[in-house]
Amino acid sequence: MTTYADLPQSRPNWFVRAESWMDERGKGAWIAAMVLGFILFWPVGLAILAYMLWGRKFSMSKGCRMRARSGLAMTRSTGNSAFDAYRAETLRRLEEEQDAFQAFLERLRDAKDKAEFDQFMSDRARKSQRQDDEAVDA
Known part of the structure; x- marks a missing residue:
């Protein structure tokens, strides 16, 4: 500089x-x-x-760059096999929980979409019925 x-x-x-x-x-x-x-x-x-x-x-200092790269270090071995096994099992479990939660959210969105569609169809049917009733009365 x-x-x-x-x-x-x-x-x-x-x-x-x-x-x-x-x-x-x-x-x-x-x-x-x-x-x-x-x-x-x-x-x-x-x-x-x-x-x-x-x-x-x-620009990022050396400490910032090292912290940014620390996410990659999660896949490397620490040298302690017991800890590595624990970490692998925990990560696997967390991924399963994340997948289950994503599936739950998908079901929730589908149920909401279905409820909205059913409401639309029933409103449409009622509106159509009213129009038919008015046409018969006229």
Whole structure:
């Protein structure tokens, strides 16, 4: 990352100076500038947010990347066969419960759809019967 001190001796433009100043103060300064930009004039805040995202001001740190990858570690062996067996059994049981719950939700949706359709058909039949009765009375 280039800081103001690393720049050539010629006076850099205001944007480079501001960026260096913000970088020296850390992510908190960038967040404060973005919030202030949104408060003062929302396009300024949006521009700062876009610059932070596309300028990689908020790229994931090593700790974040490791936590993001920890989901993949669930399939790896820990070296403890008893724990690995317990984990495999628990995951299998949870998958079965999830499948059963999904099937329950599907049955629930089907029952609701059938009830709505039956209600529609009975309303339609009553409306048709009323029209027939009115036609006979006329």
